[in-house]
Amino acid sequence: MHWLEKKVVAYLAKNNQAHIEDIAAGTGESIDQVRRAVEWLREKHLVSINVSVKRMIYLDDKGKKAAEFGLPERRIYSLAKHVTGLEDLRNLSGMSEFEFNAALGRAKKLGWIEIKGKGEVLVNSDAKELPEERLLNLLSKAPLAEEEIPKDLTEAYAGLLKRPGYIETKESKEVLVTLLKKPDISEFEQKEYTVITPELIKQGYELHLAPLDVVSPVPVLFPGRLHPVTNFINEVREILISMGFIEITGPIVQPSFWTFDALFTPQDHPAREMQDSLYLAGLKSKLLNNDLIQRISQTHENGWKTGSKGWRYKWSLDEAEKCVLRTHTTAISARYLAENPEKESRVFCIGKVFRNENLDATHLFEFTQIEAVISEKDATARKLLGYMQTFYSSLGFDQVRFRPTYFPYTEPSFEPSIYSKELNQWLEVGGSGVFRPEVTRPLGISNNVLAWGFGLERIALLRLKEDDLRKLYSNNLSWLRGKIECL
Amino acid sequence: MPVISVMLDRLERLTGRPKEDVIEALPWIGVHIESIDKEYARLEYDPNRPDFSTDYGIARALKGRFEKELGIQRRNIDKSDWKIIVEEKVKPIRPFVIGLLAHDLLLDDETIRQLISMQEDLHQGIGRKRKKLAIGLHDIANIRPPVKYGTVGPDFKFTPLGYKHPMSIDEILKITEVGRLYGPLLSKKDVFPILMDSHNTVLSFPPIVNGTATQVTYRTKDLLVDMTGTDMQAMEDALAIVAEALWDAGGKIFSITVKDGEREMKTPNLATSTARISPEDVEKLIGLKLDSETIVKSLRRARLDAKEDKEGIEVRIPRYRVDILHTVDVVEEVAYGYGSENLTPDFGFKYSKGSELEVNKKVEAIKRVAVGLGLQEVLTYSLSSKQTLYDRVLRDPVNAIKVESPKSSLYEYLKDCLSPDLLRILSENIHEQYPQKIFEISSVFSRDDYSEIGVKESLSLAVAISSDIATFTEIRSLLDTILLRTLGIRAEYYEGHVPFLADGRSAKCKVGSKEIGYVGEIKPRVLLNFGLRMPVAVFEIDLSSLI
Known part of the structure; x- marks a missing residue:
């Protein structure tokens, strides 16, 4: 026998017959639980049930008001004791015209009030409690079944039914449960416990614990977690630190000077157009280092002392002072190098970069760039390939290849690709190269400077087995909650 | 990056090597294969190599790699008595013109296609959308030299290439697509550059369109190439590339003399x-x-x-x-x-000690505690829309930082706080199970006239919780706990107005005398603005001032 059934039978053993609600109250179980148990017991022929339908009477809105403050005729009668004129009575009653007239009519008919001449109100001293009022009082304590109404109030009940809004009736089912077979009471005397409480533990002996339903579902929980992109950034960061790189950071909003000019990108380069890059409206930066500006503007115009021909155009300070949302973190690397020109260093920067793109499955207007920079006397292009090979294989991509490519600020330049076993294809992952003398010399650097950078999201998609970049930043909770952490 | 389509058969013929070898070799000369079908390959080349804008240029590089040809090809330029006479009036509008002649060409359809695609790529790339230079290719059969580079008025009429009837300059600028596209390059509204021969046959209305009288067809044997523009350096670069391609196409190159007043100049200039x-x-x-x-x-x-x-x-x-x-x-x-492909990676690195940014270590520690409190991290963009950042949260965009000409209104404003986008995220997740508790640590931006860039960046931490019992008490206890357990700080709270928080159920907070942020329940009106059906409580604090 289920513990619920036992509880119900034990209750019935004492009372023989009881309604479902009473059993629930007596056993401390919910009505639904008791219904389930009674159904099981009925199937075992241990109880019978008898369903009866009753018409229950409840107070309606007006009825509730009348139970508290009296029927409208009573309210007018009470008020009339204190006023003399009909008009005063009408105004002070707070009733609608219709309600007032009906109440006044009833009070007159009952002989409680008389109206004389030009609206003088006379009040009878004695106004006994009406049967309707007694009934309303009874109902205000608890709803009654129709057959429970006292005989002397049946007329009043019929009267109130005719007055809309005073009482309402609803059908109610009552289930009466009768115990058919008296069980051996001793089986039920042993108390069962559903919850282990601190008090019970103190008793220190084996308790009779009610078995639980261990099969049915329990509430679903969602742990707090990091965003998958954060996890991936952390992984990349650890690899670079293990390769001896120091993390650096810097502002997202940059003068064009550091994003483009310092990187030998000519001022009419298509990447600098508003169609490609995001500039801040109405803002202009103040460039302070005049010597540096001179060196860089001359490098653009005629190569300065770098040995270059330069781009051979008229460089404009105005253009360099525009505020741009950095298009690459190379702006940060260049500033770091300018501040530490002689130092041999390995640094990296992880940060957001921006492009004026429409958002789609393969383009973001804002994404995360990782860039690593090596400034060393004996750094070479082949060493750059060595660093990249080490990095990408640490990330789990053992097959890496390099193809020559072009960037305005590196020479030679390489485009690394990694092989994805899942997609069975080579994927280009960013760019790399040796900074041109047109970049390093004006910053006062004589070391060779190697750099490689890539967009993190594309590789993150591979990792997460997704194919739409937008998904990464949709912050869809079922996606974030559904991720398997250990994959 | 620029893209050209080439016929693989032609590359085979030009290089004398089978397709397979060509395809295998392309990436190693800096040309990326975008797609290949039976006949054609679409190739992407780097913009610093405008000589790759024809298959001739690509074949030239491949032949070196295959050792079919080495070094610079010896070429001769013959002299011609053709002249282009520059008139004074055109110089303020588009000052320069140069050109060349190519004789004895055999132009099949594919060669013409290659030449036109080269012309277009040079226009876009080193020509910077025809601003610096524009190229015209002409059949010289109908040209009677010398050629004049002069000016005409807006009512001057000729038949532009691709049209049947004469049109006025004005009409060309208004009606034709090239007119609308490149017309703005011409600064004057009443004088326009024109290239015409001694009988006033129009070769070209640069940089807009050629005349139909000198159109190039498969019957063309002899070409005149004109190049007009504003940047002599770029023009000479482009003309050298054109000359090289025409040589490879089998032509003989002849010079043209440009006469500018008393000065005469022979072009093209192909000095090494x-x-x-x-x-x-x-x-x-x-x-x-x-x-x-x-x-x-x-x-x-x-x-x-x-x-x-x-x-x-x-x-x-x-x-x-x-x-x-x-x-x-x-x-x-x-x-x-x-x-x-013979460059092997060199793994000979010296030892060097790596390290993480101090600020990141602290941010990560705070994230760990937030996660321990059951909060899910979200990541949003630094840019947001006016609707989310201002309108729906009843904030005034008076100090907003706007980006210029964004392609989408989704990212028009640089964010000065994170909370509005957290509300947006909750609004996009109303069908997911509650309670929902999210947090973000990211950069926010405000105006700062004293800095180099005019903008101050700082790190902000925002938390939003939503459930049928998301209350001030719960959100403040999260804030108290995070501050105390990550930074050992206890904040003081005081009444203060935040537009999207319910008055009387929100507070500002400070550490010492410095205001660091706010905490409270979101106003029902704001919840409605976001279509949220559950109560939400948020806090946001400035982390940069604390860590």
Whole structure:
């Protein structure tokens, strides 16, 4: 026998017959639980049930008001004791015209009030409690079944039914449960416990614990977690630190000077157009280092002392002072190098970069760039390939290849690709190269400077087995909650 | 990056090597294969190599790699008595013109297609959308020299290429697509540049459109190429590239004299330039120890001329190699000629101690505690829309930082706080199970007239919780806990107005005398603005001032 059934039978053993609600109250179980148990017991022929339908009477809105403050005729009668004129009575009653007239009519008919001449109100001293009022009082304590109404109030009940809004009736089912077979009471005397409480533990002996339903579902929980992109950034960061790189950071909003000019990108380069890059409206930066500006503007115009021909155009300070949302973190690397020109260093920067793109499955207007920079006397292009090979294989991509490519600020330049076993294809992952003398010399650097950078999201998609970049930043909770952490 | 489509059969014919070899070799000369079908390949080339804008240019580089041809091709320019006379009036509008003649060409459809695609790529790339230069190709059969480079008024009429009837300059600018696209390059509204012959046959209305009278067809044997523009350097670069392609197409190149007042100039100018490198330069930059002989051979494979002398290696660079600005570019050509595929990674790194940013360590610690409190991290963009950042949260955009001409209104404003986008995220997740608890740590931006850039960036931490019992008490206890357990700080709270928080159920907070943020329940009106059906409580604090 289920513990619920036992509880119900034990209750019935004492009372023989009881309604479902009473059993629930007596056993401390919910009505639904008791219904389930009674159904099981009925199937075992241990109880019978008898369903009866009753018409229950409840107070309606007006009825509730009348139970508290009296029927409208009573309210007018009470008020009339204190006023003399009909008009005063009408105004002070707070009733609608219709309600007032009906109440006044009833009070007159009952002989409680008389109206004389030009609206003088006379009040009878004695106004006994009406049967309707007694009934309303009874109902205000608890709803009654129709057959429970006292005989002397049946007329009043019929009267109130005719007055809309005073009482309402609803059908109610009552289930009466009768115990058919008296069980051996001793089986039920042993108390069962559903919850282990601190008090019970103190008793220190084996308790009779009610078995639980261990099969049915329990509430679903969602742990707090990091965003998958954060996890991936952390992984990349650890690899670079293990390769001896120091993390650096810097502002997202940059003068064009550091994003483009310092990187030998000519001022009419298509990447600098508003169609490609995001500039801040109405803002202009103040460039302070005049010597540096001179060196860089001359490098653009005629190569300065770098040995270059330069781009051979008229460089404009105005253009360099525009505020741009950095298009690459190379702006940060260049500033770091300018501040530490002689130092041999390995640094990296992880940060957001921006492009004026429409958002789609393969383009973001804002994404995360990782860039690593090596400034060393004996750094070479082949060493750059060595660093990249080490990095990408640490990330789990053992097959890496390099193809020559072009960037305005590196020479030679390489485009690394990694092989994805899942997609069975080579994927280009960013760019790399040796900074041109047109970049390093004006910053006062004589070391060779190697750099490689890539967009993190594309590789993150591979990792997460997704194919739409937008998904990464949709912050869809079922996606974030559904991720398997250990994959 | 620019893209050209080439016929694989033609590349086979031009290089004398089978398709497979060509396809295999392309990436190693810096050309990326975008797609290939039976006949054509779409190739992406780097913008510093405008000479790759025809299959002739690509074949030239491949032939070096295949050692079919080495070094610079010896070419001759013959003199012609053709002249282009520059009139004074045109100079303020579009000052320069140069040109050349190419005789005895055999133009099939594919050759014409290649020449036109080269013209377009040069217009877009070094021509900067025809601003710096525009090229015209003309059949000389109908041209009677000398050619005048002069001006006409808006009512002047001729039949533009592709049209049947004469149109006025004004009509061309208003009606034709090229007119609308490139018309704005012409600064004056009443005088326009024109190239016409001695009988007033129009060759071209630069930089807009050619005349139909000199149209090039498969019957054309002899070409005149004109180049007008504002940047002589870029024009000479482009004309050298055109000359090289026409030579490879089988033409004989003749010069044209440009007469500008008393000054006469023979064009095209195809003078080579020289540079010097040494084996040490190669070793220092590339990390390859090569002898002079190998370097010379590699350079010749890259289609430069080179010879060893006592002081090192002298290199001659043909005029069309406009990408070579510095000796590092020449050294890179050594790597190309030697074969980039032969560059092996060098793993000889020295030991160096890496480290993480201090600020990141702290941010990560705070994230760990937030996660421990059951909060899910979200990541949003630094840019947001006016609707989310201001309108829906009842904030005034008076100090907003706006970006110029964004392609989408989704990212018009740089965020000065994170909370509005957290509300947006909750609004996009109303069908997900509650309670929902999210947090973000990211940069926010505010105006700062005293900084170099006019903008101050700082790190902000925002938390939003939503459930049927998300209350002030719960959100404040999260804030108290995070501050106390990550930074050992207790904040003080005081009444203060935040537009999107319910008055009386929100507070500002400070540490010492410094205001650090706010905490409270979101106003029902704001919840409705976001279509949220559950109560939400948030806090946001400035982390930069605390860590």
